[in-house]
Amino acid sequence: MARAKIALIGAGQIGGTLAHLAALKELGDVVLFDIAEGVPQGKALDIAEAAPVDGYDATMSGANDYADIAGADVCIVTAGVARKPGMSRDDLLGINLKVMKSVGEGIAKHAPNAFVICITNPLDAMVWALREFSGLPKEKVCGMAGILDSARFRHFLADEFKVSIKDVTAFVLGGHGDTMVPLTRYSTVAGIPLPDMVKMGWTTQEKLDAIVQRTRDGGAEIVGLLKTGSAFYAPAASAIEMAEAYLKDQKRVLPCAANVEGAYGLDGMYVGVPTVIGAGGIEKVIEIDMNKDEKAMFDKSVDAVKGLVEACQGIDSSLA
Numbered sequence: 001m002a003r004a005k006i007a008l009i010g011a012g013q014i015g016g017t018l019a020h021l022a023a024l025k026e027l028g029d030v031v032l033f034d035i036a037e038g039v040p041q042g043k044a045l046d047i048a049e050a051a052p053v054d055g056y057d058a059t060m061s062g063a064n065d066y067a068d069i070a071g072a073d074v075c076i077v078t079a080g081v082a083r084k085p086g087m088s089r090d091d092l093l094g095i096n097l098k099v100m101k102s103v104g105e106g107i108a109k110h111a112p113n114a115f116v117i118c119i120t121n122p123l124d125a126m127v128w129a130l131r132e133f134s135g136l137p138k139e140k141v142c143g144m145a146g147i148l149d150s151a152r153f154r155h156f157l158a159d160e161f162k163v164s165i166k167d168v169t170a171f172v173l174g175g176h177g178d179t180m181v182p183l184t185r186y187s188t189v190a191g192i193p194l195p196d197m198v199k200m201g202w203t204t205q206e207k208l209d210a211i212v213q214r215t216r217d218g219g220a221e222i223v224g225l226l227k228t229g230s231a232f233y234a235p236a237a238s239a240i241e242m243a244e245a246y247l248k249d250q251k252r253v254l255p256c257a258a259n260v261e262g263a264y265g266l267d268g269m270y271v272g273v274p275t276v277i278g279a280g281g282i283e284k285v286i287e288i289d290m291n292k293d294e295k296a297m298f299d300k301s302v303d304a305v306k307g308l309v310e311a312c313q314g315i316d317s318s319l320a
């Protein structure tokens with residue numbers, strides 16, 4: 001069977017890391033696309049030159065022309081600008097919206113059958129705009145954020161409980177911003193929900209609350225440390241998990257920004273929810289039961305995303 005083709009739109013910090021991970025996992029042949037001349041070609045050559053050492057079979061190429069992504073099975077979009085200290089993700093909306101327009105048109109023309117994973121921020125509004133601009137089927141366009149936010153939550157929890165990361169599960173839903181919703185009731189240590197871990201004396205409610213807040217601030221914490229940009233290793237690993245689920249038809253249950261129609265009382269908007277990812281793309285949106293407090297947090301997050309979508313519509317009248 002022919003190898004899959006993976007197009008990485010944006011060859012910056014996340015794009016380069018995605019290419020390397022895709023190669024190490026032998027997910028397919030990789031095309032790195034960027035408007036910056038030389039950068040995608042340089043990164044592609046550098047990663048190809050690591051293949052003899054690491055022993056992976058995957059071709060790497062760099063491109064500045066959308067024609068080179070033709071027939072891609074997966075497109076992962078990181079094109080745009082990352083924030084710097086003092087900025088919120090939402091400050092990137094105007095500039096990255098224009099980028100989504102050109103990327104959406106490029107994918108629609110050259111890779112209309114691809115499974116598209118958007119990473120560019122502010123995530124939920126950008127994946128919505130990318131879907132609008134590309135016109136691709138809703139189940140084939142989604143956004144990466146929930147896996148990253150949940151991974152951060154899992155890391156902090158494993159550290160607090162001094163247990164293996166393998167035994168910690170977490171679900172962070174809602175928009176990828178300050179209002180994201182880490183769900184403690186649905187996050188566990190070997191199946192034991194976090195509120196029970198508090199009752200069992202493994203931690204205190206205060207410490208758990210602080211971990212929840214640190215998770216919400218997880219992106220800003222890295223931006224504050226790096227100063228020149230934002231996180232890229234964990235974001236790339238998270239998107240690769242989604243691409244792999246699609247390419248291998250794994251039916252993984254993963255929190256992703258998906259187009260939610262009907263579930264959660266929503267009417268076709270993108271927000272972070274549990275999904276099933278397989279060969280059909282987003283094959284299912286899972287509607288979980290939320291108590292009053294959880295629903296209130298989720299609704300607040302939905303409202304924040306709606307505000308950003310309206311801001312996009314205000315900037316580009318073709319989206320209205």
Ligand SMILES: NC(=O)C1=CN([C@@H]2O[C@H](COP(=O)(O)OP(=O)(O)OC[C@H]3O[C@@H](n4cnc5c(N)ncnc54)[C@H](O)[C@@H]3O)[C@@H](O)[C@H]2O)C=CC1
Binds near residue numbers: 121123
């Ligand atoms: N969804 C999430 O959880 C996360 C989202 N992000 C976001 O991902 C995006 C990328 O982050 P990095 O890779 O660190 O940024 P970066 O600045 O290293 O890379 C972005 C690349 O996009 C390219 N680019 C700009 N305009 C373009 C266009 N019109 N067409 C094609 N390429 C274009 C740039 O030349 C650059 O190489 C940012 O918006 C960042 O905020 C970052 C981390 C997590």
Ligand SMILES: O=C([O-])CC(=O)C(=O)O
Binds near residue numbers: 121
């Ligand atoms: O914080 C940022 O700007 C990048 C991002 O979305 C994250 O790392 O969660």
